[in-house]
Amino acid sequence: MNKRLMAILCALALPLSGCGVSGGETLPPEGAYKVYYAVTGKQATVRSVDYEYRIPDADAETASALARMVMTAPETYGLSSPVRPEVHFRSAELEEDGRLHLDLSEQYGGLSGIDLTIANACFTLTLCQLEDVDSVYITVEGEPIPYQTLQLLRESDLVLSGAEEETVTISATLYFPWAGGYGLAAEQRDVVKTESEGVAAALVSALLAGSQSGDGVRRLMPEGTQLRSVTVENGVCTVDLSGEFLSGMPEVAADARLLIYSLVNTVCAMESLEVQSVQLLVEGQRVPDYGGVNAAVPLEPDFTLAQ
Structure with missing residues (x-):
């Protein structure tokens, strides 16, 4: 065989x-x-x-x-x-x-x-x-x-080698939309990543997987959304997502804004990345309008949403 x-x-x-x-x-x-x-x-x-x-x-x-x-x-x-x-x-x-x-x-x-x-x-x-x-x-x-x-x-x-790549646990803050009102809930999470996986990629993957606590938060991430790539350069993190992120965009503009900033805040909150803004791409293309948010330009975090 x-x-x-x-x-x-x-x-x-x-x-x-x-x-x-x-x-x-x-x-x-x-x-x-x-x-x-x-x-x-x-x-x-x-x-x-x-x-x-x-x-x-x-x-x-x-x-x-x-x-x-x-x-x-x-x-x-x-x-x-x-x-x-x-x-x-x-x-x-x-x-x-x-x-x-x-x-x-x-x-x-x-x-x-x-x-x-x-x-x-x-x-x-x-x-x-x-x-x-x-x-x-x-x-x-x-x-x-x-x-x-x-x-x-x-x-x-x-x-010939049977050794596995070691995993690394990082402490992170992930942001998810509140279930009972407008805003973002901060969830403290231990994110496990492999040595070859970038920190930003691990954070976005954890966000796509959803909340682990589920208490008081809701899922706005469109089903089937996948991470295509993540790069960090000169303080800008470029996150490329699959087409489902756009085709499944929340109908309510306020929800779409929360979804965008759950991603931006999660990445920018990780101090070790030294990221000041996030450039969102869908299938490699910039998105001029996502529920009223101009996502064609790098977006800075809005941590007031979590207050």
């Missing part, structure tokens, strides 16, 4: 399992490589990766062709590319000491936690099959991924 590499709790090291999507080991076609993808659907009882054999274009540079294959849809049922369609390939260069430098577009920087682990594993396992490649170094628009613990990825790191 095909060996499936399973990522458990965002581990950077992936232990081997004895199950596979295709159900049997087959001889590879001549010139074929194993291209690794994320396991999806009922096959994914845990987050894991598996491969299918693919043959790169003979006229293309092999490393570049294999990296692009990881980013395209596989033919095998139960597998999918580990990256979103908006992530683009930029370059792949073999450097000294067998290091392959893979550069991807800025959208790859929006991955965190288990999603980043899975994507890194797929690229590393696929590209380390090449004879001269011993390790893979992934950058975003030419820059290292700042919150990634291991910058240089080797196949041995993924296959």
Whole structure:
């Protein structure tokens, strides 16, 4: 049976399992490589990766062709590319000491936690099959991924080590709309994040998950809203959410304003981030009007809403 590499709790090291999507080991076609993808659907009882054999274009540079294959849809049922369609390939260069430098577009920087682990594993396992490649170094628009613990990825790191990525607990204040009136309730929360996950991303993810106490607060966050990416630069935190945040916008303008500022206040309240404002994006685009709030510009917190 095909060996499936399973990522458990965002581990950077992936232990081997004895199950596979295709159900049997087959001889590879001549010139074929194993291209690794994320396991999806009922096959994914845990987050894991598996491969299918693919043959790169003979006229293309092999490393570049294999990296692009990881980013395209596989033919095998139960597998999918580990990256979103908006992530683009930029370059792949073999450097000294067998290091392959893979550069991807800025959208790859929006991955965190288990999603980043899975994507890194797929690229590393696929590209380390090449004879001269011993390790893979992934950058975003030419820059290292700042919150990634291991910058240089080797196949041995993924296959042979069973160590899991350590988790970190941070004390945070999350803001949720009051149930009985207008304003925001401050909820003190211990937020657990992985080493590779940014603090801002962990805060937004916790906010999307909802209140843990539930006392006196209501949920205005549209169902299905997902975090696409979070970046912090020059005191501005840019939060990119999925389309559900816009399509499910509260009908009452006051509720929409509370929803916006629950996000802004939560991020800006974390002193360690040194964030003064939040730029909201939906599917990568600015939002000129969200329930009467001009969200096309970075928004500063309004802590008077929690008084």
